[in-house]
Amino acid sequence: MKYEIKGDNLPVVICQLEAGETMVTEGGGMSWMSPNMQMETSSNGGARKAIGRMFAGESLFMNRYTAQGGPGMIAFASSFPGNIKAFEIGPGKELICQKHVFLAGTEGVTLSAYVNKKVKTGIFGGEGFVMQHISGEGTFFGEFDGSLIEYELEAGQQLVLDSGHLAAMTASCDLETVRIQGAKNVFLGGEGLFNTVVSGPGHVWVQTMPMPTVAGALQPYIATGD
Numbered sequence: 154m155k156y157e158i159k160g161d162n163l164p165v166v167i168c169q170l171e172a173g174e175t176m177v178t179e180g181g182g183m184s185w186m187s188p189n190m191q192m193e194t195s196s197n198g199g200a201r202k203a204i205g206r207m208f209a210g211e212s213l214f215m216n217r218y219t220a221q222g223g224p225g226m227i228a229f230a231s232s233f234p235g236n237i238k239a240f241e242i243g244p245g246k247e248l249i250c251q252k253h254v255f256l257a258g259t260e261g262v263t264l265s266a267y268v269n270k271k272v273k274t275g276i277f278g279g280e281g282f283v284m285q286h287i288s289g290e291g292t293f294f295g296e297f298d299g300s301l302i303e304y305e306l307e308a309g310q311q312l313v314l315d316s317g318h319l320a321a322m323t324a325s326c327d328l329e330t331v332r333i334q335g336a337k338n339v340f341l342g343g344e345g346l347f348n349t350v351v352s353g354p355g356h357v358w359v360q361t362m363p364m365p366t367v368a369g370a371l372q373p374y375i376a377t378g379d
Contacts, residue, residue: 154259154292156239164237165230166257166294170220176227177217178257186218186227193217217260229257231296233364238301240293247324250285250295251360254321259291269328286324295321299362306353314349317363326355 154176155169165184168176180194194214218227231237232253240248242262255264267286287293297320304312306326313331322328330347351357 156292156294158237158239160230162234162236163231164235164296165228166237166239167226167228168257170225170227172220172223172225174225175217175219175260176229176257177215177260177262178229179255180214180216182229182257183216183218184228184230187220187225189221189223190218190225190227191221193219215264229294231256233296233298235296235298235360235362236301237294237296238358240287240295241291242287242293243290248285248287248293248295248321249324249326249328250287250321251317251319252283252285254295254297255285255287256294256296258287258289258293261289261291262287262293263289297321297358297360298364298367299360302359302361304357304359306351306355306357308354310353312351312357312359314351314359316347316349317365318359318361319349319351319357320360321358322351323355323357325353326357327352 154171154174156166158164158166170176170190183192194216218225229237237256240246242248242258249267258264265286265288267284269284287295301320306312319328329350329352331350
């Protein structure tokens with residue numbers, strides 16, 4: 154499989170497949186394709202994995218697209234202004250991602266739910282109790298809100314983030330929440346009650362324009378009916 158990411162801040166990944174090669178995406182993820190791409194809808198791992206994907210922000214069923222009778226082409230466009238990034242997944246290269254990050258992947262990539270065992274992170278952290286766990290082996294395409302900033306954390310090194318800006322991290326990182334200190338900071342600072350803290354070792358991807366932040370900024374300008 155060969156691919157090209159185009160479209161600047163309204164990106165699309167265009168994949169060129171050899172005969173017999175397969176791409177997997179969530180329902181509605183395909184944007185355009187050549188006529189010899191055959192679609193098959195399945196739970197992609199059974200009911201248990203399908204339910205886990207639902208809690209991780211994806212659909213119950215996944216669509217498999219296979220090039221039939223020769224080379225094929227299929228494109229997957231981002232649903233929000235931002236970035237599409239390709240990752241090579243394999244042993245020791247698993248990722249933990251925000252909900253809705255999974256766009257598409259080659260046949261060997263597995264999407265499942267990642268349940269954070271630190272309960273307060275799930276309740277208060279803003280990144281969600283359930284995130285996406287990307288494993289298996291192959292190429293995975295993730296879609297992210299706004300621009301991506303990358304950090305490599307050494308063992309014990311930490312990065313403090315406002316809610317929603319954590320896009321992805323390698324599975325070697327640790328995620329928790331820290332309460333903002335001081336009543337004046339909590340009630341007047343506008344940052345909420347908690348910050349998210351990621352600890353190394355590992356790699357972290359930060360997104361600059363989380364969709365909930367954008368929605369909140371637009372809310373005062375949206376007319377509502379009486």
